[in-house]
Amino acid sequence: MDIRRSLAPDAAxxxxxxxxCRKQDAEAFGRLVDAYQNRVFGFVRRMVSDPEDAxxxxxxxxxxxxxxxxxxxxxxxxxxxxxxxxxxxxxDRSRRNDRTPNELRIxxxxxxxxxxxxxxxxxDPEGMVLNDELMDxxxxxxxSMSEKLRSVLLLxxxxxxxxxxxxxxxxxxxxxVKSRLFLARAHLQNALGGYMKGETNV
Amino acid sequence: xxxKWLKSNKSQxxxxxxxxxxxxxxxxxxxQFVAQSVKRLPTEDVNMxxxxxxxxxxxxxxxxxxxxxxQNWIWRPIAGMAIASAFAFALFVPRxxxxxxxxxxxxxxxxxxxxxxxxRNYELTGSAVVTRxxxxxxxxxxxxxxxxxxxxxxx
Numbered sequence: 001m002d003i004r005r006s007l008a009p010d011a012a013x014x015x016x017x018x019x020x021c022r023k024q025d026a027e028a029f030g031r032l033v034d035a036y037q038n039r040v041f042g043f044v045r046r047m048v049s050d051p052e053d054a055x056x057x058x059x060x061x062x063x064x065x066x067x068x069x070x071x072x073x074x075x076x077x078x079x080x081x082x083x084x085x086x087x088x089x090x091x092d093r094s095r096r097n098d099r100t101p102n103e104l105r106i107x108x109x110x111x112x113x114x115x116x117x118x119x120x121x122x123x124d125p126e127g128m129v130l131n132d133e134l135m136d137x138x139x140x141x142x143x144s145m146s147e148k149l150r151s152v153l154l155l156x157x158x159x160x161x162x163x164x165x166x167x168x169x170x171x172x173x174x175x176x177v178k179s180r181l182f183l184a185r186a187h188l189q190n191a192l193g194g195y196m197k198g199e200t201n202v
Numbered sequence: 203x204x205x206k207w208l209k210s211n212k213s214q215x216x217x218x219x220x221x222x223x224x225x226x227x228x229x230x231x232x233x234q235f236v237a238q239s240v241k242r243l244p245t246e247d248v249n250m251x252x253x254x255x256x257x258x259x260x261x262x263x264x265x266x267x268x269x270x271x272x273q274n275w276i277w278r279p280i281a282g283m284a285i286a287s288a289f290a291f292a293l294f295v296p297r298x299x300x301x302x303x304x305x306x307x308x309x310x311x312x313x314x315x316x317x318x319x320x321x322r323n324y325e326l327t328g329s330a331v332v333t334r335x336x337x338x339x340x341x342x343x344x345x346x347x348x349x350x351x352x353x354x355x356x357x
Contacts, residue, residue, distance in 0.1 A: 024264050024267050024268060026257075026260050026261060026264045029260065030257070030260070033253075033256065033260075037248050037253070038245060038246075038247045038248060041246060041247070041248050042245045042246055045246050055248070055252055058248065058252075059252070059255065059256050059259060062256060062260070063256075063259055063260065063263055066260055066263055066264075067263065067267070134239065135243065135244070138239045138240060138243060139243070142240070153240060154240070156237075157236075157237045157240035157241055158240050158241060158243065160241075175217070175220075175221060175224075178221070178224050178225070178228065179224060181228060182224055182227055182228055182233065185228075185232075185233045185236040185237065186233075188236045188239070188240070189232050189233070189235075189236055192236070192239070
């Protein structure tokens with residue numbers, strides 16, 4: 001039986017839970033895990049290719065958070081802090097695998113004339129539903145980019161983090177966050193190009 | 203005036219232009235389409251087995267942390283007291299009360315005597331012979347030496 005996506009804890013309740021966690025209250029920490037486990041898992045699952053590795057990384061993330069929560073000073077949000085731990089663990093894991101995918105350079109991405117031609121009837125962001133084919137292509141496109149681009153793309157477009165939050169999680173300048181996001185999307189645009197032109201037959 | 207300011211802040215202006223261009227590019231239709239595609243990807247949830255495994259690990263970690271804290275609670279004051287005592291001893295105990303070893307000279311004299319005896323034996327008998335072997339008292343006075351003719355000739 002799956003635990004369904006749980007709601008983030010009440011913003012007013014979270015500081016009290018954190019305070020209890022500082023006293024090694026496992027029950028309070030469990031509530032924070034309930035609130036963030038699926039979001040962290042969703043992020044890590046796409047950062048680490050192997051599902052078992054991903055599950056291990058998420059467990060490590062929460063255990064490290066539990067060990068270090070007395071050092072959490074509240075300057076950033078708990079979500080930002082958890083994603084930073086998760087991201088660092090993902091980077092450690094991917095370094096072991098040493099993947100170096102081919103990506104666009106920013107100049108080439110800007111100069112490329114091959115933008116996606118989106119027919120008007122298909123461009124309905126609010127009502128857009130991904131079919132299996134497009135979903136597979138998006139997943140494959142995300143999987144084929146470097147962790148540097150992937151992390152920015154997932155944090156911004158999937159986790160709805162602001163540029164500032166991402167800069168905080170990844171410890172990067174704001175401009176770098178934006179340029180990486182642009183490159184990541186350009187990479188994905190290339191991966192989806194065929195589909196959008198109706199040429200892909202999967 | 204404006205051109206002067208522009209000259210001195212050229213790099214900042216270039217950055218601003220680049221950023222503005224980047225913001226514009228990020229709002230491009232194609233980029234927004236990709237963003238929406240990523241947003242609508244299905245979410246994968248963790249299962250109960252994963253969660254119960256995590257609970258076990260957290261419980262183990264909780265006990266470990268409590269144990270370490272308890273040990274720290276005992277050992278830290280002891281270590282602190284020991285360091286403070288060492289400082290107090292070094293600072294406040296007068297040097298004159300500290301006991302020092304004064305040699306009586308007997309040990310040195312015995313060592314010197316043994317050394318001189320060993321040297322004397324070496325001069326008399328050569329190397330590879332220990333004092334015990336050259337102690338004349340240890341040789342029985344009644345011992346009879348059956349000297350051969352050849353031995354006498356060698357002498």
